[in-house]
Amino acid sequence: MTRSNDATYLKWTESNGRISGQSIVVTEASGSTASTTSEVSANLTGTINGSNITLRTQGRNLTGTVSGSTLTLNSSRGTFTFRPGTVADLNRDRAALGGKVSRQRIANARAEAHAKQRAYEAAQQTMLRGLPTVVSNLTTWKQSLAAKNTAFTTAVAAVNHDMTVIDAASCWTEDQATNAETDLSTANDALGAYADAADEMNSPADALTQLLNGVGMTGLSTTDAAKVTAAKNLSSSVQASITATESAEKSAEAAAADRVSNIDPTKVCS
Incomplete structure (x- = not known):
């Protein structure tokens, strides 16, 4: 799942309805002075029963459904839709978010320089x-x-x-x-x-x-x-x-x- 400021990838294997895998979240640093991206990797566990799925990762419990190649998860933060992705997709999102941060860093530095010049x-x-x-x-x-x-x-x-x-x-x-x-x-x-x-x-x-x-x-x-x-x-x-x-x-x-x-x-x- 990719949004404007972050990208979340889930990968797992399933055996007898039990899920075991990993979640990866790449996030643009928050705030107007963003200067880097952060990446968090955590264990992913859960169960799947037909189209119903329950997951736990990074201290959160998520429930949802699987329909064909689409995974929909519900949490206190809203409903999120996941579709199949590859390692290449993950690397592309890493680069995109990093590039956005670099552009933001340049923009912030320019704005700071302008502010200092105006004050000067x-x-x-x-x-x-x-x-x-x-x-x-x-x-x-x-x-x-x-x-x-x-x-x-x-x-x-x-x-x-x-x-x-x-x-x-x-x-x-x-x-x-x-x-x-x-x-x-x-x-x-x-x-x-x-x-x-x-x-x-x-x-x-x-x-x-x-x-x-x-x-x-x-x-x-x-x-x-x-x-x-x-x-x-x-x-x-x-x-x-x-x-x-x-x-x-x-x-x-x-x-x-x-x-x-x-x-x-x-x-x-x-």
Whole structure:
């Protein structure tokens, strides 16, 4: 008996109404990811009395009738009709089912590849849609850091101006010293503000990293690839600038603080 997804063969010998033989079931693996066929061979026993037949195989009891060269069996799964077959027929069904599985395997692999490609392209499009916002935030971040560095530079310049005036004078006043200390405090605040901005949680640089995470660049147009490269370069330049600027600010603040702390007490105006 051959169906679309399996083929069942029964062979037996009969002696005094008793049947002894073998059942062979060749089945296409179930499911959409079929990759092989399975074949089960089991003992076949039973009895035959006139046209009535009872069989047991693979744990199932089957009853039916024999009419000429046709065998009809009934089970809980339905009624099945068998006709004479040969070993060549069995081998043909094995090949047919195996070929069907091979075609299914190819179709499944192709569908899986298409699904992965669609997901790959969808991830790229999501990234490209989010890129302008991230680049805008990176640019704003860069400008904000530059403004905070300018504030620090201005404050340090004020300290150094105060100290240049004090150092050049024949004597200095308490107000001049207070101004230098106040400007130094402003510089310290500006130094902290820059550091806070540089260490900002969920910075645009982090956002770019998250946006690009797991997204392949292969297949992007030249224009889109250039946008991604430009965003990466912008992020890298901002982070490199932060490292250099923080180092320079700390050095400048330390030098200014040293000048203020070393005002010559003997030159205070009396």
